[in-house]
Amino acid sequence: xxxxxxxxxxxxxxxxxxxxxxxxxxxxxxxxxxxxxxxxxxxxxxxxxxxxxxxxxxxxxxxxxxxxxxxxxxxxxxxxxxxxxxxxxxxxxxxxxxxxxxxxxxxxxxxxxxxxxxxxxxxxxxxxxxxxxxxxxxxxxxxxxxxxxxxxxxxxxxxxxxxxxxxxxxxxxxxxxxxxxxxxxxxxxxxxxxxxxxxxxxxxxxxxxxxxxxxxxxxxxxxxxxxxxxxxxxxxxxxxxxxxxxxxxxxxxxxxxxxxxxxxxxxxxxxxxxxxxxxxxxxxxxxxxxxx
Amino acid sequence: xxxxxxxxxxxxxxxxxxxxxxxxxxxxxxxxxxxxxxxxxxxxxxxxxxxxxxxxxxxxxxxxxxxxxxxxxxxxxxxxxxxxxxxxxxxxxxxxxxxxxxxxxxxxxxxxxxxxxxxxxxxxxxxxxxxxxxxxxxxxxxxxxxxxxxxxxxxxxxxxxxxxxxxxxxxxxxxxxxxxxxxxxxxxxxxxxxxxxxxxxxxxxxxxxxxxxxxxxxxxxxxxxxxxxxxxxxxxxxxxxxxxxxxxxxxxxxxxxxxxxxxxxxxxxxxxxxxxxxxxxxxxxxxxxxxx
DNA sequence: ATCACTTACGGGTGACGTAAAAATC
DNA sequence: GATTTTTACGTCACCCGTAAGTGAT
Numbered sequence: 133x134x135x136x137x138x139x140x141x142x143x144x145x146x147x148x149x150x151x152x153x154x155x156x157x158x159x160x161x162x163x164x165x166x167x168x169x170x171x172x173x174x175x176x177x178x179x180x181x182x183x184x185x186x187x188x189x190x191x192x193x194x195x196x197x198x199x200x201x202x203x204x205x206x207x208x209x210x211x212x213x214x215x216x217x218x219x220x221x222x223x224x225x226x227x228x229x230x231x232x233x234x235x236x237x238x239x240x241x242x243x244x245x246x247x248x249x250x251x252x253x254x255x256x257x258x259x260x261x262x263x264x265x266x267x268x269x270x271x272x273x274x275x276x277x278x279x280x281x282x283x284x285x286x287x288x289x290x291x292x293x294x295x296x297x298x299x300x301x302x303x304x305x306x307x308x309x310x311x312x313x314x315x316x317x318x319x320x321x322x323x324x325x326x327x328x329x330x331x332x333x334x335x336x337x338x339x340x341x342x343x344x345x346x347x348x349x350x351x352x353x354x355x356x357x358x359x360x361x362x363x364x365x366x367x368x369x370x371x372x373x374x375x376x377x378x379x380x381x382x383x384x385x386x387x388x389x390x391x392x393x394x395x396x397x398x399x400x401x402x403x404x405x406x407x408x409x410x411x412x413x414x415x416x417x418x419x420x421x422x423x424x
Numbered sequence: 425x426x427x428x429x430x431x432x433x434x435x436x437x438x439x440x441x442x443x444x445x446x447x448x449x450x451x452x453x454x455x456x457x458x459x460x461x462x463x464x465x466x467x468x469x470x471x472x473x474x475x476x477x478x479x480x481x482x483x484x485x486x487x488x489x490x491x492x493x494x495x496x497x498x499x500x501x502x503x504x505x506x507x508x509x510x511x512x513x514x515x516x517x518x519x520x521x522x523x524x525x526x527x528x529x530x531x532x533x534x535x536x537x538x539x540x541x542x543x544x545x546x547x548x549x550x551x552x553x554x555x556x557x558x559x560x561x562x563x564x565x566x567x568x569x570x571x572x573x574x575x576x577x578x579x580x581x582x583x584x585x586x587x588x589x590x591x592x593x594x595x596x597x598x599x600x601x602x603x604x605x606x607x608x609x610x611x612x613x614x615x616x617x618x619x620x621x622x623x624x625x626x627x628x629x630x631x632x633x634x635x636x637x638x639x640x641x642x643x644x645x646x647x648x649x650x651x652x653x654x655x656x657x658x659x660x661x662x663x664x665x666x667x668x669x670x671x672x673x674x675x676x677x678x679x680x681x682x683x684x685x686x687x688x689x690x691x692x693x694x695x696x697x698x699x700x701x702x703x704x705x706x707x708x709x710x711x712x713x714x715x716x
Numbered sequence: 717a718t719c720a721c722t723t724a725c726g727g728g729t730g731a732c733g734t735a736a737a738a739a740t741c
Numbered sequence: 742g743a744t745t746t747t748t749a750c751g752t753c754a755c756c757c758g759t760a761a762g763t764g765a766t
Binding site: 133134135136137139140176177178179192193196197200201203204205206207208209210211212214215216218219222 | 425426427428429431432468469470471484485488489492493495496497498499500501502503504506507508510511514
Binding site: 442443444454455457458459462475477478479480 | 719720721722723
């Protein structure tokens with residue numbers, strides 16, 4: 133067997149063309165490489181280099197060897213990467229969501245029922261991406277706004293959300309009970325970039341130029357304070373007390389301004405997250421009771 | 425990067441289950457392995473083992489690591505094997521033949537036009553096998569008794585051979601001009617096992633029980649001397665003076681008791697073997713002139 | 717007491733760097 | 742003379758073996 137350090141040095145030479153450049157890349161001295169290349173030849177029992185005019189270069193055997201050496205290094209790096217990833221996955225839970233609200237709402241639940249685990253959350257604008265990344269184990273849990281049909285997935289309804297538009301009381305349409313997206317056309321509206329699939333919904337109904345998209349919640353809050361511009365809100369946010377003085381919030385009546393969230397895991401993991409799903413079911417029941 | 429010796433030791437432990445058994449397999453002491461396993465864990469920065477009741481075993485991460493470590497070792501062995509094989513191929517020419525005679529006839533040519541190369545010859549009973557092994561580079565040259573149709577192959581007709589039956593002068597059919605295989609049925613005949621495709625021909629026409637197959641030419645020659653049993657000969661062998669006193673050789677008239685040999689290489693190698701093909705063409709021309 | 721692994725210590729190989737030489741342009 | 746590789750030499754790291762220790766069956 134050939135030790136890895138020899139192959140690393142050999143591949144560096146194959147890439148760099150001279151021992152000097154390779155030695156700089158590897159942060160070793162050049163005689164070290166000269167010696168190593170000899171040792172590699174000796175251990176393989178085969179000529180790997182042309183030595184001509186104090187110029188070292190790979191011969192045909194050497195080129196072949198370099199290809200295979202590269203594969204060994206890749207396999208070695210693979211070992212390291214996969215072991216690290218697996219070890220990490222033992223201490224980490226990855227959660228993908230189509231929307232920020234359910235994540236925020238469930239975070240305390242995650243933290244109390246997954247003690248000691250690092251919770252990693254990610255927003256996505258597409259349920260399909262979330263699902264495929266759930267199946268390929270990149271995510272352990274996902275929160276969708278549609279119910280997937282796959283017997284390998286376990287799904288639990290969570291809660292509903294409808295988006296609102298928050299306007300100055302003096303705004304022409306502030307007196308209405310509710311509005312359609314249609315009626316918001318031509319009005320410049322503030323919104324955050326981190327709203328998951330809602331971004332798609334808004335873009336579908338409104339023109340790009342009307343959406344004043346902010347990269348951070350801080351920037352958004354500041355502009356809401358400092359300006360009279362409308363911004364998007366939701367029934368859930370209002371419930372949590374997110375109302376700005378001097379403004380009214382009107383529900384948006386369109387069908388797709390409303391979402392029902394589902395929490396989903398792979399069926400094999402169902403037992404692992406039972407406590408979490410119990411909490412999620414609690415939300416759904418409470419919601420149903422409120423409707424009744 | 426993780427050095428190979430650590431992975432070898434780790435895989436040995438994964439196979440053997442205890443450090444002691446692994447240490448015996450690797451011919452090192454057991455504390456060496458204990459130390460190495462710790463070092464491997466440290467270098468990966470990850471727990472790989474359960475340590476309980478002075479019993480060491482792989483945990484889930486360890487099992488994953490063992491799988492990937494095995495791949496690294498295989499890649500490493502692949503490097504060694506391929507480099508050796510390629511280096512060998514630079515000094516060796518592999519020739520496959522359907523029959524021993526053309527090989528013997530061409531050996532001096534090979535030796536003089538492939539100076540310094542080790543010439544490796546092999547007999548095969550099937551042109552198909554020879555061809556596929558020529559294409560997959562196991563052979564560099566093959567000698568067939570049929571003309572292959574493949575534009576990636578370069579072919580040159582070599583010479584003809586017809587097999588004869590050599591009998592005691594007193595044998596009932598020794599007076600004939602020629603015989604068919606049919607007429608040899610029921611007669612026990614000596615032959616060598618190393619006759620390539622001729623073995624198939626003989627088996628197709630004669631019963632297994634009648635063929636007294638010898639594993640070496642020495643054994644065959646001795647039995648020819650010591651007995652009055654018939655044996656197979658050929659026009660080419662007779663030309664070379666291989667006649668036994670007190671015997672006559674009759675040609676076998678069947679169509680497939682005659683063969684035309686072709687020397688074949690991959691088209692890409694045609695130039696490399698031009699001198700050899702010139703000699704081969706010389707044989708073919710000489711043969712044609714003799715017929716005219 | 718035995719088995720299996722760990723810890724402690726000492727030795728020898730060998731991988732590395734520095735310095736200098738050799739060879740080619 | 743500049744660039745690149747090779748040789749020589751000393752040093753330090755580290756891999757190994759021996760021997761003793763720990764813990765469980």
